[in-house]
Amino acid sequence: MAKKELITKVWIEEGCIVCDACETAAPDVFEVTEDSCIIRPAALDLEFTKPRSVEIVDAAEECPVDVIKFETVSVEVADDAPAETAAAPAAEAAPAAEAAKPAKKAPAAEPKKAAAAKAPVATAKSKAPSAGEPDPSIQALLEAATSRGGHAGIMRNADDMPANTQDWKAADPKSLPPDARQAKVVEAAQKAKKHSELHRRDFVSNSALAVGWTAFGVGTGISVGPAFGRFMMPNVLEEPDPRIRVGKMDKYIEMVPGGVNEDYKPQGIWMIREEDRIAALNIICTHLGCIPNWLPNDRKFKCPCHGSGYYPDGINFEGPTPRPLERFRIAIKDGIVVVDKSKKYQYELGQWDQPGSYILV
Amino acid sequence: MDSILASSSTIDSVKHFINVACEPHWFLIISVAAFFIFLIGYRTWTKPAVAATVGALATLFFLVSCMDANFAKIVTKADNVPIVIMMVSVSFLLWLGFRQAAINDERMEKGEPLLEAGADDKVLVWPDLVYSELIALVLCTALLIAWAILLRAPLEQPADPNVAPNPAKAPWYFLGLQEMLVYFDPWLAGVVLPGLIIVGLIAIPYIDKNPRGNGYYTFKERKFAITTFLFGFVILWVVLIIFGTFLRGPNWNFFGPYEYWDHNRPAALLNTEFHDLFWINFWGVPLPKHYLMRELPGIILLGAYFVLSPFIMKATFFRKIYRDIGFMRYSMLCVLVLFMVLMPIKMVLRWTLNLHYVVGITEWFLNV
Numbered sequence: 001m002a003k004k005e006l007i008t009k010v011w012i013e014e015g016c017i018v019c020d021a022c023e024t025a026a027p028d029v030f031e032v033t034e035d036s037c038i039i040r041p042a043a044l045d046l047e048f049t050k051p052r053s054v055e056i057v058d059a060a061e062e063c064p065v066d067v068i069k070f071e072t073v074s075v076e077v078a079d080d081a082p083a084e085t086a087a088a089p090a091a092e093a094a095p096a097a098e099a100a101k102p103a104k105k106a107p108a109a110e111p112k113k114a115a116a117a118k119a120p121v122a123t124a125k126s127k128a129p130s131a132g133e134p135d136p137s138i139q140a141l142l143e144a145a146t147s148r149g150g151h152a153g154i155m156r157n158a159d160d161m162p163a164n165t166q167d168w169k170a171a172d173p174k175s176l177p178p179d180a181r182q183a184k185v186v187e188a189a190q191k192a193k194k195h196s197e198l199h200r201r202d203f204v205s206n207s208a209l210a211v212g213w214t215a216f217g218v219g220t221g222i223s224v225g226p227a228f229g230r231f232m233m234p235n236v237l238e239e240p241d242p243r244i245r246v247g248k249m250d251k252y253i254e255m256v257p258g259g260v261n262e263d264y265k266p267q268g269i270w271m272i273r274e275e276d277r278i279a280a281l282n283i284i285c286t287h288l289g290c291i292p293n294w295l296p297n298d299r300k301f302k303c304p305c306h307g308s309g310y311y312p313d314g315i316n317f318e319g320p321t322p323r324p325l326e327r328f329r330i331a332i333k334d335g336i337v338v339v340d341k342s343k344k345y346q347y348e349l350g351q352w353d354q355p356g357s358y359i360l361v
Numbered sequence: 362m363d364s365i366l367a368s369s370s371t372i373d374s375v376k377h378f379i380n381v382a383c384e385p386h387w388f389l390i391i392s393v394a395a396f397f398i399f400l401i402g403y404r405t406w407t408k409p410a411v412a413a414t415v416g417a418l419a420t421l422f423f424l425v426s427c428m429d430a431n432f433a434k435i436v437t438k439a440d441n442v443p444i445v446i447m448m449v450s451v452s453f454l455l456w457l458g459f460r461q462a463a464i465n466d467e468r469m470e471k472g473e474p475l476l477e478a479g480a481d482d483k484v485l486v487w488p489d490l491v492y493s494e495l496i497a498l499v500l501c502t503a504l505l506i507a508w509a510i511l512l513r514a515p516l517e518q519p520a521d522p523n524v525a526p527n528p529a530k531a532p533w534y535f536l537g538l539q540e541m542l543v544y545f546d547p548w549l550a551g552v553v554l555p556g557l558i559i560v561g562l563i564a565i566p567y568i569d570k571n572p573r574g575n576g577y578y579t580f581k582e583r584k585f586a587i588t589t590f591l592f593g594f595v596i597l598w599v600v601l602i603i604f605g606t607f608l609r610g611p612n613w614n615f616f617g618p619y620e621y622w623d624h625n626r627p628a629a630l631l632n633t634e635f636h637d638l639f640w641i642n643f644w645g646v647p648l649p650k651h652y653l654m655r656e657l658p659g660i661i662l663l664g665a666y667f668v669l670s671p672f673i674m675k676a677t678f679f680r681k682i683y684r685d686i687g688f689m690r691y692s693m694l695c696v697l698v699l700f701m702v703l704m705p706i707k708m709v710l711r712w713t714l715n716l717h718y719v720v721g722i723t724e725w726f727l728n729v
Contacts, residue, residue, distance in 0.1 A: 011472065034681055041469055041577070045478065266523050283523065288547050291525040295612070297625050304527035306543045307613030309630065318630040318715075319613070320543050322723045348723055 007053040008046040010070040012037055017065055025059035026052060030068075037067075242342035246271060249337055252278045253361050258312045260294050269328065269339050270294070270301075272312055277358040280328040280339040281314045287321035301325070315347065323348045329356045376429065380617025383608060386712040389705060392600050399459075400588055403580060404467070407460040416452070429619050435607055439512040444533055444606045451599055455591075461578035469581070477577040527611050527624065536605030537598045543613070544707045546718075546728035554700065558593075561697040565590075568690045568697075585682060593701055632717035635659045652724050659720035663729060666703070671695040 010029060016037045022030040029043040029052055042048055049056060053072070060068040176184065244267050255261060255273035264271060270281040285292050290305035300317075301310040308319035315324045329343035337359065345357035352358070382391060399406050406412065427433045436445055465475050484490055517526060531539040541550040565586075573582040580587055610616035611624040639658040640648050649655045674695070675683045683691045707729075710716040718728040 039472070041475055041573075044472060044474055268523060288542065288551075290529060291523055293525075293527055293612070295625065298627050302612040304525050304611070304613055305529045306539065307630075316632075318632050320545070320547075320717075322546060322718075322721070322726065322728045 004075050005053060005057075005072045006050045006075050007056050007070045008049065008073050010039060010043065010049055010056055010068065012039065013067045013069055015065050015067045019064060021062045021064065022059040022068060025062055026055035028052060029056055030059060242340055244269060244339045244341065246280070246337045246339055248335060249278075249332060249359070249361075252337065258299070260296075260312050262294055264339075268341065271337075272314070273361075274313060274358075277360050278330070278337075279313075279352075279358045280330045282326040282328060282341075282344065284326075285321060286316070286323050286325060287319070327352060327357050330359055331356065332359060376617075376619040380619055383615075383617045384712075385604065385608070385615055386709055388604070388608070389596075389600070389708065392596055393705070396592065396596060400580075400591075403459050404463040407456055407463045409460075412456050412460075419452075426618065431621050432618050435618065435622075439515045440530075440533070441606050442512060444602060447533075447599070448603065451595070455595075458578060459580060462580040465578050466581040469579070475577050528609055528613055530605060530609070533602060533606060537601035540601040540605050540609075541704065544704075544711055546726060548726065549729065554704075557697065557700050561701075564693060564697070568686065568694050570686060570690075589698065589701075597701065597704055630715055633715050634717050634721055635662075635719045636721065638716075652722055656720050656722055659718075659729075663720055667696075667699055670699055 012030075018032055018035065018037065020032050022037060023032045029040060029049065031038050031040050043052075049070075056068075056070060060066070060070065174181075244264065246264050246267075246269065252261070252271060252273060255278075257273055257275045259273045261271035261273075265283055268283050270283055272279055272281055283291055285303040285305070285308055287303065287306055287308045290303050292301040292303040292308065292310065294300075295302050299312060301312075301314075303309070303319065303321070306320050308316060308321035310316050310321075310325055314327065316322075324347040327345040327347075329340040329345070331338055331340070343356070345351035345354060381387065406415070423436075427436065435441060461476055465477075468475055518524075530536065538551070538555060541554060544550065545554070569586050571583060571586065573579065574586075604615075607618060608615050610620075610622040611626075612628070614626065614628045616622055616626075636648060636655050636659060640646055640655070649657075653660075671692070675691070679691070682694070686694070707716075707719075710719075720727065720729045722728065
């Protein structure tokens with residue numbers, strides 16, 4: 001019968017000099033912040049601190065200003081079956097558990113929580129034979145969770161692997177607890193799998209399969225691809241005549257300079273009159289393609305989608321649009337003004353001076 | 362008669378005051394101020410009595426405001442009812458989260474166990490989950506049927522490629538995006554910034570390696586993370602949806618909540634270019650011929666914003682964060698945060714100075 005001191009509560013008094021010693025000794029329990037050291041929230045639970053008693057005592061001894069205080073409870077520990085301290089097995093299993101997650105900043109909240117939650121349950125049925133040993137399924141889960149990613153996984157093969165992990169890796173499987181033994185077996189199996197030889201027969205049959213499937217894929221693509229491409233195109237492409245007759249010149253000559261004729265907005269055209277010429281504006285906003293409205297009171301085109309604004313001649317002056325409205329080609333044919341929507345003239349490219357973009361009056 | 366007139370003029374002046382406060386720059390400033398006042402005093406604001414008082418006052422304000430015809434029209438529009446519900450639900454859920462965080466933070470300081478300590482989260486699929494889902498399904502169906510009957514779905518005129526409704530609004534959940542499009546070039550506001558939002562949200566777990574707050578509510582332990590996220594969500598998404606829903610009227614102009622949506626209201630928003638401000642107004646010289654030279658001051662300003670700010674922040678209020686997360690994570694964080702903050706900066710510049718673009722290389726479709 002051995003006697004054991006278990007820590008039920010740990011706290012920090014004033015006077016911490018933020019030296020990191022305690023966090024190094026017991027990273028689960030202490031956290032050194034910028035101006036003080038705090039107890040991690042999880043460690044406010046006595047079931048959490050009990051299995052970490054040794055670490056906490058170490059931390060308290062290492063503290064240069066002795067501000068770490070704790071309460072303990074003495075427990076009689078039987079050599080084989082520690083009845084009262086069901087949390088102790090977890091502590092005994094600590095080498096294995098620590099080996100599984102050696103990095104101190106591992107995303108350990110979950111496993112720890114699991115361990116902490118596990119402990120009271122184990123206390124309740126401490127007489128059960130399994131209480132003395134860590135549950136292999138839980139250990140396997142922990143192993144799987146920590147070996148895939150996070151710091152634990154990265155640290156696994158690192159040079160600065162903690163000493164206890166190195167010991168564990170070097171140890172004889174028969175001397176290990178069951179869960180660690182299982183982990184070693186899994187590791188050995190994976191290693192064996194990795195080194196298994198590539199047989200010639202496999203190689204040949206695999207190559208044949210690859211060639212066959214590739215040929216099948218290419219053949220299907222060649223035969224079906226064009227048909228599929230044709231299917232994506234419309235059978236009839238309706239393209240209305242881009243040339244639109246907008247009436248005689250007379251009515252545009254009568255307009256005042258700066259005037260806007262909205263008669264052909266349904267065809268996508270604003271006819272505008274400047275000092276010495278008429279032109280045809282594209283009604284599509286150059287910002288994102290909405291249709292602006294002509295506001296006669298403000299004498300501007302104003303887009304209802306994002307507020308872009310244009311002067312009557314199409315130059316942008318407010319809202320987000322980066323460039324002026326576009327103009328269409330315009331000409332007189334048989335005395336009728338014809339707008340050709342297939343040809344556009346852009347101001348920012350200096351095209352509004354090109355013949356065809358306007359008719360002089 | 363006189364007293365009625367006097368009271369109505371008092372009400373009018375209050376309405377006018379609120380209309381002015383809802384001008385975009387004031388609205389944004391007030392929202393940001395309210396946001397930080399709430400975060401600083403979250404333990405006070407989330408107390409049930411205080412929160413209930415604020416909620417009651419807001420409800421009272423809403424109901425009284427509904428006596429105004431213009432206000433009632435805009436908030437009861439069938440399209441806009443969900444936004445009113447959204448404002449209530451976002452406020453409530455923020456309160457709920459911060460209330461639990463406040464309690465936990467207080468308990469942590471006292472060394473007491475947290476709210477979530479010892480909580481058994483396990484729920485049985487059958488019957489617990491399936492029953493809950495069934496009930497939720499029935500309730501949702503009933504609610505949607507009642508909603509569809511009581512609030513008619515707003516059918517508008519037949520689609521016409523040559524006529525856009527005025528104002529033309531995106532679905533409510535995209536109104537934040539539509540608002541962004543007002544301030545930046547389309548490919549930037551429509552592609553790059555939304556892409557950055559998604560990339561940023563994906564990157565959060567890689568940038569933020571603070572393990573605390575995992576499985577329990579807290580604000581004290583994750584101040585920066587929660588503040589940054591909520592700034593992006595509440596200010597730059599929810600507030601922009603409110604802008605787009607209630608304040609954007611005909612011709613995409615801003616209207617106060619008590620203002621009549623006048624299609625002919627004049628609005629003078631003559632754009633100013635940064636290169637004009639710099640070369641013509643400041644130096645008094647004509648614009649340089651070449652566009653790169655013309656935009657050089659804007660490029661330098663923007664470059665300084667993105668290059669110098671990380672160093673300044675690192676030396677001042679991000680010192681601890683830099684030490685904790687390292688160079689790579691810090692760089693990522695800076696890119697995301699700086700792009701996020703660029704948004705309100707540009708918005709305020711547009712509203713106050715009518716600044717069109719800081720860098721406006723129309724030749725390359727690069728307008729920031």
